[in-house]
Amino acid sequence: MKQKSRRQPTPSNLRNRGRGKKQKIVTWVILIFFLILSILGGLAAVQITRLQSAASGSSDAILVLGGSIKREMYVTQFAKQNPDIPIVISQGSASPCVQLIFDRDRAPAKNVWLERCAYSTFTNFTFSGELLKQWDVKKVKVITSQTHLPRAKWLAHILLGAKGIAVEIETVEEEGIPGNKEFWLKTALDVTRSLIWAIIEPYYSTECQQVERLSEIDITQWQSEDYQCEHQGQLD
Secondary structure, three states: OOOOOOOOOOHHHHHHHHHHHHHHHHHHHHHHHHHHHHHHHHHHHHHHHHHHHHHOOOOOEEEEEOOOHHHHHHHHHHHHHOOOOOEEEEOOOOHHHHHHHHHHOOOOOOOEEEEOOOOOHHHHHHHHHHHHHHOOOOEEEEEEEHHHOOHHHHHHHHHOHHHOOEEEEEEEOOOOOOOOOOOHHHHHHHHHHHHHHHHHHHHOOOOOOOEEEHHHOOHHHHOOOOOOOOHHHOOO
């Protein structure tokens, strides 16, 4: 009795099978992509709703961006009017200079914190933003200068918004040219890396280990240090 020989697959059949598998893989990839996109869109919508709700309320913290002593002089008025609201000065003037400003204006320093980790506008928000998040801040008033915009504004909304913190920008009138110089390329690069960081930030810690409370600074320890206060502070 003769056995029937199995039909061997032809090259065209093999190609069709290969195409079918590729199409299935592409279909699954597209479905997964849209599923992830839908989840991210839903999370973004929830975050935006929270930010809009927080933005309608009053600020429960103040963030001063370093770059000009005028900003620290300006924020003393907030400290006097709102002594219970925490103030973070991110990489501002030397500690004794800030203390002298608050002492001169008779502004309370018990809720003023000096963050010394930042070295750029980007890190102003990453390091101080982590501190604000620990304090469960919902809305922060950011103090800077007009010459620092729009970069500081865009970075604040991206980096702090990713932490669920609404932002209000307030600018200080400056004399001369502050330390911040804005260029379109610098702005574009910072905005791009801020968008990327907003996605990966939950997996990294940006807690600053160099945070000091203004009220606990002993100015006598600085007498032997070589520090200078910006002339606009008129502290001489």
